[in-house]
Amino acid sequence: MKSLHTTAISTASATPRAPSTSFVVLKNQTVSQVLLKYLALEGVDTLFGVPGGAVMHLLDELMTQRDALHYVVCRQETGAAYIADGYARVSGKLGVVVVTSGPGATNALTGTMNAQNAGVSLLTITGEVGEQYFGMGYLQEGVDASLNIDAVYGNASGYSAVITNPSNFQALFAQALREALGVPHRAAHISLPDDQAGMPIASLDFPLKPQNYRATPSCTDAAGARRAFEQLAGVARPLIFLGSGAAEALRGPRLAAFAAMVDRLAIPVMTTPDAKGIFPESHPMSLRNFGTAFCEWTKYYMVPRLLDPAAREGFDSLLVLGTTLGGLATNKWDPILLPQGSLVQVDIDASVIGRVFPLDFGVVAEIGSVIDELVALADATQPDARVQERRAFIQRIKAGKSPWIAPEMREARQAPIPPQAAMKCISDLLPQGSHVFVDAGNSVGWSLHYLEIDPPSRLHNALAMGPMGFAVGAVIGAKFAAPDATCLAIVGDGAFLMHGSEVSTAAANGIGAIWVVLSDNDLAMVSQGMNAFFPSKTGQWRDYYALGKPDLARFAQALGANTFEVNDADAMQRALSGAIDAARTNKVPQVIVVHIDTTQIPPYYQDPGTPPPAPAP
Known part of the structure; x- marks a missing residue:
């Protein structure tokens, strides 16, 4: 059996491989060279950081490729991570940080952690001393000594790994890219010992495009979207609450379609603080932002008796799109957000559905696909008398109340x-x-x-x-x-x-x-x-x-x-x-x-508007 097994391997290795449409074979490329090829494949042309000895092989390769890749030297590693974060948010690309070991890595940690919690695609690459020095107390060692950088980043980001051999580089680095660029976006970390960065990889099947090693979810739930729409269109006082998870979905033509839908059906829209402005604040149906430092208009819609003591209590339904309903988003989980009827939450991340408030039901789906379903359903719906009543009520709020406290x-x-x-x-x-x-x-x-x-x-x-x-x-x-x-x-x-x-x-x-x-x-x-x-x-x-x-x-x-x-x-x-x-x-x-005038105090201590007692019968 042993000889047959050996023969089979030998025969297979002698068979020429057919050309592939998904990868190309690279020969004797160093880890640093392959790393930069992956970044180029993702459209990255700008990296940020502070150089140091533990990343010298990667820095040398960046110097060689300086016409294609710009390494921006920042003044401090935390600042470098913040700069990469801003680059990622605006470009839509991966933000990349390259820093040295030890204090370079720990300085970059705060910016990486911030990106992780803000849902920003960030990759932090920290150098490390050569593996032959692990455990020996080498200068700025961050593995197998008193400082374990991998453990630190593993507890503060979405993914962290140490490259311990050229043979495991591709699997670990591609996983970091999948984690960082997945949905929701995350921060990822790679610890790269400098000796490994300079080592060649004898042969590597390198992907021709990102789709060859990662995919972006585009799942929908048509039935769930229909149920959610029925809860909006079938009540007198519906409300849509947008979070930052809807920001990418509402770019381009979809925003115009969504804005037209809520205008036609007179459905008001408010956002979380971190989603402020993803829906136009000048739109007739915009109540602007709720949560911390909220717009005054929001409370008058959710608690109508603040505007008219004779009005009936509360509102009827709330559709939540792309927010985890955290403390700042909800003004510390204010019960003002609980409708008289249904509360429906939509998110791609099933782990946040129903985490805070009891729901009528949840929908696990990509936000853009659900918005497309809602728009299509709205186009087939004839506005009823409640639409004009609701529109008049929103106009009354805006005409009679300032959005600002002062x-x-x-x-x-x-x-x-x-x-x-x-x-x-x-x-x-x-x-x-x-x-x-x-x-x-x-x-x-x-x-x-x-x-x-x-x-x-x-x-x-x-x-x-x-x-x-x-x-x-x-x-x-x-x-x-x-x-x-x-x-x-x-x-x-x-x-x-x-x-x-x-x-x-x-x-x-x-x-x-x-x-x-x-x-x-x-x-x-x-x-x-x-x-x-x-x-x-x-x-x-x-x-x-x-x-x-x-x-x-x-x-x-x-x-x-x-x-x-x-x-x-x-x-x-x-x-x-x-x-x-x-x-x-x-x-x-x-x-x-x-x-500025130092006597002014920002609106952190607003009264969200507890409903007054019901009128006596």
């Missing part, structure tokens, strides 16, 4: 400028197709509540993890991906001090990104929050977290930016208009330091 502050011309007025300046001056990145802290509250945004412009934030400094870096990656678009970040002075050094990265690469820095010399979200939660110390928190009055304009100027300082709305309009023009024509980073 509309007078949004129009204010005083100095120092109220942050509300700063948001109006941005809304008024942003060109179509802009990308706005919002950082953590009070920037979130001001932006969510007081900005108006319509596609094709897009708002990007990181509300799952909320790291300070995310937008400071991400706006640079956005501008790399969309050099002709206006890319603007709204950040606090604390966040800008954390990662403002990346302005130098923008300057070095001719990137005309724009930063609007809300300057109050304080970590104001913390100090205002402490004041709210510990009122016995009212007044003591002011300046307790002061930042030392740094000169942010001179700091940014020293890093290569064109800078402005403004104190009122008129000055901000002039500065922002000039910055938008200069960023486009001069390709120089622009930093606008906005000295």
Whole structure:
């Protein structure tokens, strides 16, 4: 039997292989060369990071291929991951981070973790010492010593693996790409020991296109979509709640079809905070965003008695598309979201269906396919009398109630400028197709509540993890991906001090990104929050977290930016208009330091509107 087995193998190996339409045979390519071929296959032409000795073979190959692949040297590895995140969001491609071992890898961790929780396709490649040194305490070792980088990333991203031999590179690296570019998108990590990066692979069946090793789900559930539509069209007060999981589905022609559907049937639409602007906020059926810092219109529709004490209680049905219904999306799981009738949740990820609220039923499907089904069903449906009644009610809300808590502050011309007025300046001056990145802290509250945004412009934030400094870096990656678009970040002075050094990265690469820095010399979200939660110390928190009055304009100027300082709305309009023009024509980073009114508190402490008692019979 042994000799027969040997003979069979020998005969098979002698048989010429037929040409393949799915792969090509590569001979004696190094791991680094094959790695870059995979990235090129995915359309990646820009990588971000900070170089170091543990990635020297990969860096050498990047140097060899520098005409095709641009390795952007950033100022710090966390910033590099944020920049790659912004690049991925705007380009639709894979964001790639390349850093060295040890502290290089741990610095990049926060940005990788943030991408994982924001559903961004990110691949972080960290170098590692050569395998012959594992366990011996070599400088910056991250495997088999006191620091286990694979374990760290395995607990913070969607996938992590160590390349231990050229023979397992393809299986592990292709899996990282499947994880990162799957649905939902994830962050993935590869630890690449430097000696393995330089080793040749004797023979490799290399795919000719991404479809040869990964697939994108496009499943639908026509019956589920029909049931969901019946719950919308068959009641008096339906409501659609869009999450960031619907963002890709609502790009292009599908958005126009969806907008026409909800207008024809007068079905109002609201979004989660991280989906703000994926549906046009100027649309007659838009209630804008719910959740943290929610638009005031949302509560009047869900609790009609706030508008009319004689109205019947609540609304009838809620269709949730592409949100996990987390804390910020739901204003801490506010029961205001529970309809009188059906609640239907649609998501591609079955693990989030029904996780928070009890459902009438769930639909596991790709969001775009479900929207297509809904539109087709709506086209075959004749609007009934309830449609006009609902349309009139929504018009009554918008005519009688401001979407903003303090509309007078949004129009204010005083100095120092109220942050509300700063948001109006941005809304008024942003060109179509802009990308706005919002950082953590009070920037979130001001932006969510007081900005108006319509596609094709897009708002990007990181509300799952909320790291300070995310937008400071991400706006640079956005501008790399969309050099002709206006890319603007709204950040606090604390966040800008954390990662403002990346302005130098923008300057070095001719990137005309724009930063609007809300300057109050304080970590104001913390100090205002402490004041709210510990009122016995009212007044003591002011300046307790002061930042030392740094000169942010001179700091940014020293890093290569064109800078402005403004104190009122008129000055901000002039500065922002000039910055938008200069960023486009001069390709120089622009930093606008906005000295804001420190007495203003963002709408984090809104009353969502508990229904008043029912009228006496």
